[in-house]
Amino acid sequence: MRLLFLACLSPKTGNCTTAERIRDHIESAGHVCVLRDTRDFSSASEVTLLMSQDQEPFDAALAIHLYKGGRLLLDAGVPFGVVFGGTDINEDVKDEHKRSVMKKVLHKARFAVAFTEEMKQKAKTHLDCDTMKIYVQAQGIETRTSSDFSWTDFLHTSGVCVDRVDDLHVFLLVCGLRKVKDPLYLLNAFSEWHAQNPLVILIIIGPKIDPALSSEVKECVKRCSGVFLAAERNQEELHAAMRKAFAVVNSSVSEGMSAAILEAMDLCVPVLARNIPGNAAVVRHGHNGLLFSSPQEFVLLSKRLLRDKELQENLKSNGKHYVTERHDSATERRTYQQLVEKLQ
Structure with a gap:
């Protein structure tokens, strides 16, 4: 399966690290996962165009952040999943337009991932969604340190x-x-x-x-x-x-x-x-x-x-x-x- 994966990819940020780690998880199962920065696209139509123009078609998609990433997949024409970011639940739900878009994203998504049970319950409260499709999975942590640090x-x-x-x-x-x-x-x-x-x-x-x-x-x-x-x-x-x-x-x-x-x-x-x-x-x-x-x-x-x-x-x-x-x-x-x- 070939997946398009959308995330905020500012270098050396937590979002970027998380996205790269999840991509590795997906590719280790034998899939192809193409990671792209949400900032490369100004609208969902641009993602739809990418889907149709690419010589190798995408079978599915994934996004981190329901608003920043998920909104770009609403018209993609392929099944997709989403991963909640803290901004979704803590900030974007306060904006009526963003909240409306996130509700649509959750409705169309095959699944959503929340890092904590608290985040899942906030989604239920603020986004009026089916919590059966929200899975709680905490971030996996691996640390590696250089040996010659002073x-x-x-x-x-x-x-x-x-x-x-x-x-x-x-x-x-x-x-x-x-x-x-x-x-x-x-x-x-x-x-x-x-x-x-x-x-x-x-x-x-x-x-x-x-x-x-x-x-x-x-x-x-x-x-x-x-x-x-x-x-x-x-x-x-x-x-x-x-x-x-x-x-x-x-x-x-x-x-x-x-x-x-x-x-x-x-x-x-x-x-x-x-x-x-x-x-x-x-x-x-x-x-x-x-x-x-x-x-x-x-x-x-x-x-x-x-x-x-x-x-x-x-x-x-x-x-x-x-x-x-x-x-x-x-x-x-x-x-x-x-x-x-x-x-x-």
Whole structure:
């Protein structure tokens, strides 16, 4: 079977990584899966044209995000499935037009995949859909780290100049620079804390997705002592940096399921995450991570984590256990391979 797979493919983002992983699952079952960026198409008619013009016809299709991707498949003329993104349920349902389109997508789709049971129930509430066709499958997590990582080299290549590198406690905020990730949320509070304790630093790392916000972050970082902006890295280098960090941070205003949080847990790194539904579905406060509701609470929890070695070890071991138990990549692979059979 030959499938067209539509997703948002900004390089080195969670969406891109998830799409590439799912494509691998599908192709490992012997199918051909052609991955295309939703930004390449301005309307469903362009996808329909692709279907009709391609020398090798597509038998089926798949999309991540019901609105961004699914809407492009409504007139494709082939059976398709969809995967919910956090934006679908947390943001797009607030828009009447987008909500109407997503209802049509769910009605026509052979199946839909939600990362959590909470996401499935939100779809039932907001999209008035048949939940029998919605399957819950958490993201599968696999981490690989480069072996020659050092903070000295990492900071130097990022243009970060700090003293006593080996004594630093690095808090790593992994996010694409766009509004929903709210990369400016902690800057002032963290900078004030750094003034009291120069050994704590915050590094923001990720691709520059929103040009205007990226410029704003760059200027704000210049004014905030102890906060640095690092260039994006490939997956192995990023995972190596995460493994060496004191903690990984998430400050998003909306999440479906944060891959960075799960990757940090898999790497046995403590997680501090903003207390929003998508994060709270993964992070159990005080057990496998810490949840904060304000910049000030983030600082208080971070100070507690620094001085409490037992808490550090508990978060690491419980986080690793959670990912191993709930986010097995082999289980995810079997699920998508079985679901694709519904498109034949």
